[in-house]
Amino acid sequence: MLSDRIGETLSRPLNAIVRACARVSPDLLTIIGLALNGVACAFFALAGGKDYANPQLLAIGGVVAMIASVFDMLDGRVARLRGRGTKFGAYLDSTMDRYSDMVLYMGLMILYARLDKTGPMVLVWVAAFGSFMTSYARARAESLIPNCTVGFLERPERIVLLIFGALTNHMVAVLWVIAVLSNITALQRVVYTYVELKRGWGEHPRQDDPEEPR
Numbered sequence: 001m002l003s004d005r006i007g008e009t010l011s012r013p014l015n016a017i018v019r020a021c022a023r024v025s026p027d028l029l030t031i032i033g034l035a036l037n038g039v040a041c042a043f044f045a046l047a048g049g050k051d052y053a054n055p056q057l058l059a060i061g062g063v064v065a066m067i068a069s070v071f072d073m074l075d076g077r078v079a080r081l082r083g084r085g086t087k088f089g090a091y092l093d094s095t096m097d098r099y100s101d102m103v104l105y106m107g108l109m110i111l112y113a114r115l116d117k118t119g120p121m122v123l124v125w126v127a128a129f130g131s132f133m134t135s136y137a138r139a140r141a142e143s144l145i146p147n148c149t150v151g152f153l154e155r156p157e158r159i160v161l162l163i164f165g166a167l168t169n170h171m172v173a174v175l176w177v178i179a180v181l182s183n184i185t186a187l188q189r190v191v192y193t194y195v196e197l198k199r200g201w202g203e204h205p206r207q208d209d210p211e212e213p214r
Contacts, residue, residue, distance in 0.1 A: 017070070018077045026079035026089055030096050033071035037100040040065040044107030044166070048114030055169040058111075062166025065104060069159050072097065094139075097155065101131050104162060108171065123175045130182030131158055137189035145196045151185030158182065 021029065043061030047054045075093055079085040105128035112120040134151065141148035158178055165174030 015077075018074060018081055021074055021078050022081055024078065026075040026082070026085075027092055029071050029075040029078060030089075030093050033068045033075070034096045034100050034103070036064055036068035036071065037103050040068060041103045041107030044104070045110035045114070048111040051115070053111060053115065053169070053171070058166045058169060058171065061107065062163045065159070065166065066163050068100065069163070072100070072159075098132070098135065101135075101155070101158070102128060105131070108175070120172055120175065123172065123179055127175045127179040127182065130179055130186060131155075133186040134182050134189070137186045137193075141189055141193040145193060148189050148193055148196075150192045151188045153178065153181040153185045 040061045043057050043064060047057035047061065072093075075089075076085070079089055105124055108124045109121055109128075112124060134153065135155065138148045161174045161178055162171075165171035
């Protein structure tokens with residue numbers, strides 16, 4: 001998957017950054033990532049002018065979102081390096097990821113609202129809905145079966161697409177891709193869970209912590 005390739009490509013520079021941030025609390029890194037996504041949201045919203053989206057402000061928002069994604073990758077790695085991974089840390093990271101996603105979509109919703117473009121506003125909502133349901137479908141499935149990572153579009157791919165759309169000023173095309181593939185991914189996970197349960201998994205709900213929903 002694209003997320004695996006991204007991880008392999010960035011593993012060396014990320015490891016260097018992880019060592020540099022070893023003394024920083026992983027939870028603080030999680031919060032910083034959310035705050036940066038809030039800044040990206042503001043740039044996306046401000047990009048909405050009278051008649052067209054300001055490509056410079058949109059690109060700045062994309063750059064900020066890219067930096068935020070680095071912090072999102074750092075927190076878990078720093079926690080493992082320090083040997084201080086906790087159940088609450090994993091829970092906080094997963095929860096803040098959902099907030100970060102919705103904050104970015106909110107910025108795009110405001111952008112198209114300021115441009116008075118109803119179609120793209122609906123598209124943002126469908127993309128946000130699919131993104132949320134993709135994560136929820138996995139989290140709920142993994143309370144019933146061991147694993148549910150199937151699907152075309154997980155969170156890393158969605159974030160990369162949003163950043164690409166912002167940097168290239170092709171956000172509507174990107175939103176179409178996310179809207180379609182994220183909802184297909186959620187449905188894939190529903191079908192996969194149904195098949196796995198039919199095979200005999202999940203007679204009793206799992207009591208351990210599910211993996212971070214993506």
